[in-house]
Amino acid sequence: MSKNNEVQPTAVNLICDGTSLTGDIQATRDIRIDGFLNGKMVVNGKVVVGHTGKIEGDVQCKTIDVSGRVEGNIVASEMVNLKNTAVIHGNITTDKITVEPGAKFTGSCKMGDVPPKVDVAHKKDEKKEKGPQ
Template identity: 85%
Template sequence: MFSKKNKMSKNNEVQPTAVNLICDGTSITGDIQASRDIRIDGFLNGKMKVNGKVVVGNTGKIQGDVHCKTIDVSGMVEGNIIASEMVNLKNTAVILGNITTDKISVEPGAKFTGTCKMGEPAPKKDEKK
């Protein structure tokens, strides 16, 4: 009896590879903080701080700054991107803002209006200069 309960509760636990998802047709106004990866296929009007990877799908749009480790953009970001590791701009990406990152990849067709500072890892929030 108890072993069956343990199996059930084990299946309901959040997996370490779980990804947060804001679906197409969903609109959020406000800031988001996430300790795990997140995918945006809807609309976010606010700042985003993620300890992992951010994916902005084809239908995704963010109006606000994004702080993360890595970001893959197929949709639109109107704001600054600070990625400590990598920025990937897919061919459908539209970026209106500045990018600070260690590495960047831009596919032909991506649109980027702003400045890019790279080559040095972006400062982490707990680092002091």
């Protein structure tokens, strides 16, 4: 266990199978979805959508591995990996993509012109400066 309640650098956020979450997620560390998320996701690291995972909303991250289902647009600054069980309904914007035989992708893919990554920590600071609106 870490001292003084510090988060270990290898920590990964996890939404387990059987868990449903409604709302937007912002994370500075990697996250794995094996349950259901209805909302937008902004992650400074890697997103993994497991076989039982489903996201209804847009995802912005560095890399994403999808074995489950995503119904929304994906913007990955580095890489998108669609496994053979992946089902995507939305557009993909990324630098690189791999698609295994069997993956289902309905939408368009734009490569090479990826918008700059969003810094979640910086975004929080901006909201504090602006205050409630």
